Amino acid sequence: QLIWVIGCYTKLLQDQLQLLLLPLELLGEIAGHLHWLHLLRFRMTCKLLYHMSKLRSGRGWVSSRRDDICARKVLLGATWTKPLDATCLITGGRWLLGVIRGGIIMAMDLDNSNAEHQVLIEPQDEFDMSPAFSLCFSIIDGATTLTFDLVLMHNRPYALEDFPHIVLSDDGANLIAHHVKSIWTNHIVAIKDRSFSFSxxxxxxxxxxxxxxxxxxxxxxxxxxxxxxxxxxxxxxxPPALTPLFFELISGNRALVVSDECLWIYTIPELQATTNLTVTNPSNITAIHTIPLWGGCVKLGGLSCPCKELLQTVLVLFTSSGIYRMDIPDDVDSSPVPSIAKQFDPVMKFEQGCFGLNRGLLCMARSLFMTVRYDNPTLPTLHAQDDKAMTHQYTWPKGQRVSRSYVMDEGSGRVMQPDGPGIVYIFDFSLYRHIV
Structure with missing residues (x-):
């Protein structure tokens, strides 16, 4: 009926339809039925259309569809039936990589809604076709274009770990993969969150x-x-491994280890050449720095990826008592400098989340999650019930339960969560500021 009305109005004008000549009620009705991307373009046309899209009809429709607008399903693979073994969201939030059961590494350009999946690497033998255990990447600094290394770990007692090298094509539209090497390893790996670090x-x-x-x-x-x-x-x-451990490789040949009680920094011993793939007698070393976490018996929610800034490495720890920033000097003899970014009063209850240097995502319960900003240290103490503490509160779309497998890219505001065979949910938090 709406198309019929517009067609009749076009005949009355006896000229090419000029959108600004339509009645305000009809413009508001059109804005209320536009796709969210078309709505954004509609608003950017002129000031009149921008204010027109704010009418009740458009605002009510967009608000009711807000979660569906910002969340979308991405299909990594040619069918919906093959399981998705491992995924990773490359820094910048544009490229989503996944390993389809059978050893195929796929890539998806999230900035291009019309882009199809791209096959980066296909299996060469039966070892490559074994289920993937994890997929990690390491960005190569100093490259003129996006360049990174991958490590693909297979889920079998003895397996070849593949190390591809990925480069963005000259036209910027595709990724190009080159296989570097494969290494035999013995998988006595703990299946826990953040059980790997690649740098x-x-x-x-x-x-x-x-x-x-x-x-x-x-x-x-x-x-x-x-x-x-x-x-x-x-x-x-x-630590006696009674609580989940997080660890990261940092500059200065060091390893950062965090649990619910303490933060440790180890100097990595000298590497030795060996043909024995089974680790039977790990060496005993003492941490060079030990820092108890604040607030006593707290729950560690997670930590951000280390970020190199001048002569130090910076990361953020998220606990049930607050959010803490850690400045780790490159000088191994200098102690880390902790500071409070935000403090919660009372102590919060949440499941693990994903965090950056300035904002994070918390899973509260079931399908409920919320974003938290902590880039303003001027207000150190915040109440959990205060709206200023929690930026937004959302429910995961389609009734899906959020899990610990989701990953956030802080720069783009995108969150990735695998869900079902070959399916990945992408949630664009950055779109909320453009939508009523």
């Missing part, structure tokens, strides 16, 4: 085994290692 030539993973009574960390140089000769070292961690 430059170093790759680290958490270890657990009947022969190892406490959690250990294995670090190896994947560029110097070959299929059967590893340049590696394994060492025990001080």
């Amino acid at each position: 430059g030539n170093r790759f680290a993973r958490g270890l657990t085994s009947p022969n190892i009574d406490v959690s250990s960390l294995e670090v190896f140089d994947w560029r110097q290692s070959t299929s059967y000769l590893h340049h590696t070292v394994a060492f025990r961690l001080q």
Whole structure:
């Protein structure tokens, strides 16, 4: 009926339809039925159409569809039936990578709504077709275009870990993959959140085994290692692994380890060349820095990826008592400098989330989650019930329960969550500021 009305009005004008000549009621009705992307373009046309889109008809429709507008399903693969083993969202939020069951690594351009999935790497043998355990990436600094290394870990007792090199094409429309090498490893890896860290030539993973009574960390140089000769070292961690551990490789040949009680910084011992793939006796070393977490018995929600700033590494810790910034000098003899970004009163209850240097995402319960901003340190204490503490509160669309597998890209405001065979939810928080 709306199209019929517009057609009749066009005949009355006896000229090409000029949108600004339509009655205000009809313009408001048109704005209330536009796709969200067309609505944004509609608003940017002129001031009159911008204010027209704010009418009740347009505002009510857009607000009711807000979650559906900002959340979309992405299909990684040619069918909906193959499981999605592992995913990662490359820094910048544009490229989504996933491993489809069978060893196929796919890429999707999230900035192009019409883009189809791109096959980066296809399996070459039966080892490549085994289920993927995890997919990690490391951005190469100093490159003139987007360049990064990948590590694909297969879920089998002994498997080849693949290390592809990915470069953005000259026209900026596709990714180009080159296989660098594959390395045999023994998978005695703890299946926990953040059980891997990948930075430059170093790759680290958490270890657990009947022969190892406490959690250990294995670090190896994947560029110097070959299929059967590893340049590696394994060492025990001080905490007794009663709580989940987070760890990251940082500058200065160091490893950062965090639990619910403390933060430790270790100097990584010298790597040794060995043909023994089974770690049986990790070395005992002492952390060079130990910092108890604030607030006593707190729950660690997560930590941001380390960010290099001048002569220090910066990261953010998120606990049930507050949000804390940690400045770690490059000088190994200098102690880390902690500071409070935001403090919660009372202590918050939440499941784990994903966090950046300035904002984070908290999973509260079931399908409820909320975004938190902490880039303004002038107000150190915030109440959990205060609207100023929590920027927005949302319900995950389609009744999906949020999980610990979601990943946030802070720069683009996108959150990724795998859901079902070959399906990934992409939630664009940055779009909320453009929509009523």
